[in-house]
Amino acid sequence: MNGLRVVPTWRHGQERLYVCLMDGRNVAWYDREAARINLLSEDRRADVLEALGPFLTGPVTVGPPPVPTPAELARLSLHPDDDLAPNRPGEALLVALDRDPGPPHRLRPDPRRRALLAEQVVGEALDRLDGAGWHTLHSIPLPGGDRLHHLLIGPGGLFAVHALYARKQRVLLADPMVTLGRHEPYPLLRRVRAAADRASYALTAEVHPILALTAQATISAAAPPREVRVLQDTDLPSLARLGGVLKPADVEALHAMARDRNTWGRV
Template sequence: MSGLRVIPAWRHGQERLYVYGEDGTNIAWYDREASRVNLLRESSREAVLAALGPFVTGEFTVGPPPVPTPVELARLSLHPDDDLAPNRPGEALLIALDREPAAPRRLRTDPRRKDLAAQQRVGEALDALEPAGWRVLHSVPLPGGDRIHHLLIGPGGLFAVHVLPARRQRVRLSDPDPLLRRARTDASRASFALTAEVRAALILMDPASLELPPPPPRHVRVLPFTDLPALTHPAALLKPADVEALHAMSRDRSTWSHV
């Protein structure tokens, strides 16, 4: 067998080398973390090992892939249109701007672009937490047209993250404020959908100052973007298997259809 292609990819923060046949089908992959070549076609063993030769070092094992877990089976059974995992930060805004761009003679910057830039920066920071065991979904659609900007799932629990662009603004938040109410509502709807506790977080992007007069906002973590790491340092609440199960459930569009 000739003409095999080796393509690197990242999955759950770990690098894999996928081997594709001439017809474009995946026939094997090399898992660096496990030092194992997983063969989908035993008949292609020699050709696969030859193709991976320049990329593989040290000892490794070769054999069929491990039996998928129930979580992996659920993920594999998802129709691509129902899988929310590929959503980009600010997905809804990207689509809206593509369909209805701002008028070319508009004097002021389209406020949607400020919202998009803020969601993208927060999304990139949350994606960077994946090697530490966190999973994140972006732009989770809710009935009625609302969106959870980011859903963060990890060892410290679940967070519905709402993002506010506040560049050079002085922000003062106290109950009852519509932003705080929106953050709590998003978390409540997520808790109902996932039958698990989801906490609300409001992230402010580049505020000139942030004032939270007493008493503190109820059931909402309010943080400037620079303090975002503090959101992920509570005591460990979820085991890795729980994180993966909740992530698999969250990425299914049907999970959110009745909240």
């Protein structure tokens, strides 16, 4: 026996195996997803590898913990109330519906619930890009009561994504007006561009506007909208193929900046 014990834990949905002394002090931890053993002391390398032996399933990297990047240090210094990363898709609508669910019997569906469904569908599609080097933030509050539905940051740049519920409806685009089904037209494209401009100002980087339509909408347009990319929710995975704009370090730095609530207080 080498006086070490292995304690499994879960952090942010990921399993880590901590190697501890009998008095509870950590000497190493094993991150299975990264296939890395982080040693706090090189003196215990052989003992740590022996203790973790039954848990290793393939090649691993062994060494001291990596030095935090400036972006990671900025994230770690954030107060939990100022960190927007935990926001769920449609966070603001979820809170509003929880506070005021509306009358139990309505002649027409609550439009907030359709808007929430759109943000959830689009948000889930964007979250699936995370493994390709992208980050998504949801429901970013802006001064004046407005908000960004989603902000996508990755190798292909930054995108402010506005989700619109358009289930099997005809969507007519006549910049800046958008007509959804039989509803009255309204200048949604102007709002989508304005949100991207505010994000550009906050992050001092170019942010491209996207209008994301959910559930098999039929799109008609006399001419392509100025600057705004219009996509179906099923087309959002194609954004993962974009690249050549931001380096990984730039992506992390912008993500650290964007997740800080204070970044958005003056836009």
